[in-house]
Amino acid sequence: MGKKIDLHKTVYELCTADPEIIDIMVGLGFEQLAKPGMLQSAGRFMTIPQGARLRKVELDAIKDAFRAKGYEITE
Numbered sequence: 001m002g003k004k005i006d007l008h009k010t011v012y013e014l015c016t017a018d019p020e021i022i023d024i025m026v027g028l029g030f031e032q033l034a035k036p037g038m039l040q041s042a043g044r045f046m047t048i049p050q051g052a053r054l055r056k057v058e059l060d061a062i063k064d065a066f067r068a069k070g071y072e073i074t075e
Contacts, residue, residue: 005066006074011051012043020069028065029057 005014005021011033015022025033030051032038052059063073 003069003071004074005048005071007048008074009047010044011046011048012039014048015039015043024065024069025051028062029055 003018003020005018011021011025015025015033016039022033022039025048033043046054048062049059051057052062066073
């Protein structure tokens with residue numbers, strides 16, 4: 001079964017199901033996810049598209065990075 005990422009799920013849901021996502025997100029400029037407590041607080045209501053808008057990161061760049069790591073994107 002391949003790796004999948006549903007952009008409708010919160011960052012917390014995605015990262016607790018697949019911790020590799022944290023490393024990918026940190027590499028994309030979301031360093032705050034590595035800080036203790038951030039995933040458990042903001043991550044519980046924030047989705048990747050919302051975080052991209054907040055951090056002014058192109059969502060397509062995020063999708064490309066996940067696809068490069070073998071993820072199938074669900075939107």
